[in-house]
Amino acid sequence: MERFAELLDRLVLTPSRNGKLRLIIDYFSTVPDPDRGYGLAGLTGGLDFPAIKPAMLRTLVMERVDPVLFDYSYDYVGDLAETVSLIWPSRGGGTAAPTLSEVVRRLAQASRSDAPAVMGGLLDDLSPSGRFAAIKLATGGLRVGVSARLTKQALAAFGEVDVHEIEELWHGLAPPYEPFFAWLEKRGPRPQNAALAPFRPVMLAHAVAEADFSTIRSEDYAAEWKWDGIRVQAVNQGGVRRLYSRTGDDISGAFPDLLEAMDFEGALDGELLVGDPQQRTGTFSDLQQRLNRKTVSRTMLRDYPVFMRCYDALTLDKRDIRALPYVERRELLEAFVSRLSPERFDLSPNIAFATLEELDEKRCNPLHPVIEGVMLKRKDSPYLPGRPKGPWFKWKRDPYTVDAVLMYAQRGHGKRSSFYSDYTFGVWSGPPEDPVLVPVGKAYFGFTDEELRQLDKYVRENTIERFGPVRAVRADRNHGLVLEVAFEGLQRSTRHKSGVAMRFPRISRLRWDKPAHEADRLETLEAMLPPS
Structure with a gap:
């Protein structure tokens, strides 16, 4: 546990992205299984301990220290985990600190009734930095400037594999990831993706720069509106339906109304929006009513229905079409979307333009207030994971x-x-x-x-x-x-x-x-x- 705590401390104090990558790679290289696997799960949000709540932690600490002292300390420090870890009275006695695996096991087995005793016992056994790490792990709020994407890039560098290969495997893996680490260290076979409806890395665009206009020929590119929602990937494979964010997070549970309408076999790329595609496209403020919810009420489903405005397709009817040129994928997508529920799916329209000057005029005066710019997509471009330079550009309205x-x-x-x-x-x-x-x-x-x-x-x-x-x-x-x-x-x-x-x-x-x-x-x- 202390090694994981040291990692979090150093990540907080390391501002550079490359510095954080080196720290994570070193952690994976020097910490044995299964601790490093649970550390990976902690960094990527793969652990959940529903019995541990911040309010419970406040109650625990105020049973041990003066409440006024705690309030003053919390006001000064500004972070609950840091305040509790520093002010918690040390028990002493030389008890060996539990390993990260032991901490995870005890937290996972804790019920709502015995969670205070379990958490109190852990905090007694840990150093201040270990307490901080345990609280952050238990409450799911590490806040060390490390995203799941950055952690996957560290894994790719550690194992000398492509990060897109890791992203396609990710949703079939489970902590503590021992076969996965064996593969990265060339000690075992590549794990089979056991998950149906897996996430596939999305293709991203570069923001168009002044220098790019000299290389963009209008006849080589198609244009689409850039809608102000969130990028999603809708996948149905073998009857398993999943909705992913652009970074591969499974957000299916928050959008049962869209999931119910995913009556197709394939993987679609597009924008999640609120409203009815035939009548009204809501604002991002409307969409925020639906984001980050574990359960959705009937009232919310009624007042803020969601739909998907499709941009592209990765697979259709069990066929992987990512290698096809954009214009061919677009033609297949048009026919495919016409078979889907018109209340939940539509196609983002192409924009007719002869010159970039004409497109610029339309960019500055879009047909709908929820449009934030245009997308330029090279007509012969395959669907490539990541952010390749040249095939796709985003040209947003000026702020x-x-x-x-x-x-x-x-x-x-x-x-x-x-x-x-x-x-x-x-x-x-x-x-x-x-x-x-x-x-x-x-x-x-x-x-x-x-x-x-x-x-x-x-x-x-x-x-x-x-x-x-x-x-x-x-x-x-x-x-x-x-x-x-x-x-x-x-x-x-x-x-x-x-x-x-x-x-x-x-x-x-x-x-x-x-x-x-x-x-x-x-x-x-x-x-x-x-x-x-």
């Missing part, structure tokens, strides 16, 4: 920008837990002679590490009220920090006091030079809204 005033700040997580790094900002509303700020969004990226330190210092020096972990920052016409905020789109929202919700807001500039009273007004944002 919107607005000048807003910082209103609230909250501490971040992980390596940002000591900084106020999550910022709520607002614009002016009401009569010009007596305006008030209304919140319009929240952002926690877009700034450099140095700018983060400047922002954190500003928040601490200008806090006027405290609401738990949130700090209200002085913001009025004569005093306030103006942030230039970039965002991809805007939609109406009844959930926000301002009546608007931003899509992918990020801080693009700190406007130290701009007086707060010169920030934008709500009317500026309302003018950007699509027609009702």
Whole structure:
């Protein structure tokens, strides 16, 4: 367990992607089975301990330390696992720390009734770093800057195999992955993919750059609209139906309405959207009502039905068509989609254009507000996993920008837990002679590490009220920090006091030079809204 704890500690403190890869590869190389397999499962979200809840951890620690001391400590540290691991009273006595395998076994066997005793016993037996790792593992929130995709790339480098080969095997594997590691170390055969309806690595596009336009000939490319939903892969094989995210996560359980309509044999690539393809395409805000849910109520299914707007096909009727040129796949897909439920599936239309200038005009003035740009796909391109340079380009609409005033700040997580790094900002509303700020969004990226330190210092020096972990920052016409905020789109929202919700807001500039009273007004944002 201590070796896994050391890995998490070092991952948190290592900012570079290559540095994180080296740490994970070293862990797989030096830690024996089955511990390294359970470490892999922890990094990729492959472990689930439903009996362990954050509220239970708070109760446990406050039975052992003064509640006021805990509250002060939690407010300062900003992370529950780190606070508990540091403040937990050491029992002493030289008991050998349990292995990662032992921790996983004890957590997996814990019931709701004995979970407090099991977790308390583990925390007694572990060092502070071991406690931190055990809590993160138990609650499923590692937050060490490592995605499942990055971990798979580390596995590929460790075993000297292609990462796409690992992705196609992944959903047929189970912890602690001993035959899988034997194959990577050339000690055993390649595991057979026992999973029906497996995920197949998706083809991704490069954002078009100015230099690319000199190499793109309009006659060589087809164009499609780029819809603002989430990329999914719908697979039905041998009666097994699965819906995957673009990174290979199985999200089938959250979308039973689409799964029920997957009455086909094949693997389709497309965009998950809310609405009815024949009548209405909802916004990303609508889609968010359905995301990250383990169960879906009848009301949610009724009010926010989902459908799939198909872009491409990987297999059709048991035939793998990825090697075919795009235009041939598209022709087969058109015929295939025409046989599917029109309430749950449709085809993203091609865009007719003769020149890139004509396509640019359509990109800037799309036929629907849920379109965020266009896709350019080379007509002769096969369906290739990953992000090859040249076959596919995404040409998104230019981002919107607005000048807003910082209103609230909250501490971040992980390596940002000591900084106020999550910022709520607002614009002016009401009569010009007596305006008030209304919140319009929240952002926690877009700034450099140095700018983060400047922002954190500003928040601490200008806090006027405290609401738990949130700090209200002085913001009025004569005093306030103006942030230039970039965002991809805007939609109406009844959930926000301002009546608007931003899509992918990020801080693009700190406007130290701009007086707060010169920030934008709500009317500026309302003018950007699509027609009702």
